[in-house]
Amino acid sequence: MNVSPDLDARFRAAALAEGLVDVRYDLVDSPVGELFVASTARGLCRISYTVGGQEEELARRFGIRVLRVPLDEVRRELDEYFEGERRSFELSLDLRVTAFNEAVLGELARVPYGHLDTYGSLAARVGRPGAARAVGSVMNRNPIPIVLPCHRIVGADGSLTGYAGGLAVKRALLELEGALLAT
Amino acid sequence: MMAPVAIPPFESFYAEHRGAVLGYLRRMLGPAAEDAWQETFLRALRAYDRLEHADHLRAWVFTIATRVALDELRRAAHGVPLGDALPEREAPEPQGFAYGELAHLTGSLPPTERAAVVLRYGYDLAYAEIGAALGSSVDAARAATSSGVRRLRRNLERQP
Numbered sequence: 001m002n003v004s005p006d007l008d009a010r011f012r013a014a015a016l017a018e019g020l021v022d023v024r025y026d027l028v029d030s031p032v033g034e035l036f037v038a039s040t041a042r043g044l045c046r047i048s049y050t051v052g053g054q055e056e057e058l059a060r061r062f063g064i065r066v067l068r069v070p071l072d073e074v075r076r077e078l079d080e081y082f083e084g085e086r087r088s089f090e091l092s093l094d095l096r097v098t099a100f101n102e103a104v105l106g107e108l109a110r111v112p113y114g115h116l117d118t119y120g121s122l123a124a125r126v127g128r129p130g131a132a133r134a135v136g137s138v139m140n141r142n143p144i145p146i147v148l149p150c151h152r153i154v155g156a157d158g159s160l161t162g163y164a165g166g167l168a169v170k171r172a173l174l175e176l177e178g179a180l181l182a183t
Numbered sequence: 184m185m186a187p188v189a190i191p192p193f194e195s196f197y198a199e200h201r202g203a204v205l206g207y208l209r210r211m212l213g214p215a216a217e218d219a220w221q222e223t224f225l226r227a228l229r230a231y232d233r234l235e236h237a238d239h240l241r242a243w244v245f246t247i248a249t250r251v252a253l254d255e256l257r258r259a260a261h262g263v264p265l266g267d268a269l270p271e272r273e274a275p276e277p278q279g280f281a282y283g284e285l286a287h288l289t290g291s292l293p294p295t296e297r298a299a300v301v302l303r304y305g306y307d308l309a310y311a312e313i314g315a316a317l318g319s320s321v322d323a324a325r326a327a328t329s330s331g332v333r334r335l336r337r338n339l340e341r342q343p
Binding site: 002007014015018020022056058066068 | 189191192193194201202203217224225231232
C-alpha cells in the first residue's frame with residue numbers, strides 16, 4: 001500500500017521535531033549536478049557529489065537513525081551561492097575530524113570567495129610547512145565541499161590538480177566566483 | 184556461519200516496511216490507521232538505536248503496529264473488555280483457506296483474531312512472530328488464527 005506524500009512528510013517532520021533523528025539528508029539540485037547534503041543537530045556534516053549509497057556511511061559516523069528530511073536552510077544558502085548572491089556561508093558545521101584535519105579545514109574556510117590559494121600555503125598556515133601533500137589529502141576527504149571551499153586550492157604552479165566532483169566542477173565553481181575566466 | 188546482518192540506516196528500514204505496515208493497520212483500524220501508522224514508526228525510531236541486530240526487523244515492526252492497533256481499539260472501546268480473550272488450546276492449521284476472498288471481512292473479527300489472521304495470511308508472519316506481536320504463546324497465536332478463520336467462514340455464509 002502506498003503511503004501518501006502528505007502522510008510521509010508528516011511522519012518525517014514529527015520524527016525531527018521529537019529529536020529522534022541522528023542525521024538527516026536531502027538531495028539538492030545545483031548547476032554542477034545533484035548534491036547529497038546531510039546535517040546533524042549540530043550542523044551541516046556532509047555535501048557529496050555522489051548521491052547514491054551515502055546513508056550507510058552517515059549511519060556509521062553519526063548514528064543509525066538516518067532519515068531523509070528537507071534541509072531548507074542548506075538548500076537556500078546553496079541556491080544563493082550558485083546564483084552569485086552569496087559569498088560566504090552562515091551554516092553551522094559538524095565536522096568530527098582529527099585535530100589536524102580540523103585545523104586545515106579551519107584555515108581553508110578563511111580563503112576568501114573568488115581567491116586562489118595553494119596546498120603549501122595552507123600547510124604553512126597550520127604550522128606544518130612542507131606538509132602540502134598531507135593538506136592535499138585533507139582536501140581530498142573534505143566532508144563539506146563548496147561550503148569548505150577546497151575548490152579554491154590549487155597547485156604551486158597554478159594547476160587545478162584534482163577535485164571530488166571532477167575538474168570541470170572545480171573550474172565551474174571558480175568561474176562562478178570570478179577567480180578564473182570562463183574558457 | 185553467516186555474518187550477522189548489519190542494521191540498516193533507519194531510512195532503508197522505513198522505506199522497506201512503511202507500505203506494508205499501513206496496509207496492515209488499515210485492515211486493523213480502518214480510517215484511524217494513519218495516526219496509528221505514524222505512532223508505529225515513531226516508536227520504532229525511538230527504539231531503533233538500541234537494536235542489537237537486524238534479524239526479524241519485519242516481525243518487529245509488525246509487533247509494534249499490533250500493539251499500537253490493539254491499544255487504539257481498547258481506547259476506542261472505553262475500557263469495555265473487547266471479549267477477545269485468546270483461546271489457549273491447540274488448534275489445527277486451517278485448510279484450504281482463501282484469504283484473498285475473505286480479507287474484506289476481517290473487520291468483523293474481534294481484534295486479536297483479526298490481528299492473527301491478517302498477520303498470518305496477509306503478511307505471512309510465522310506463528311511465533313504472531314505470538315510475540317500479541318504477547319501470547321505460539322499455541323495461543325495458532326488458536327486465535329484458527330478461531331478467526333472459522334469465524335470468517337461463518338460470517339461469509341451469513342452474508343446475503
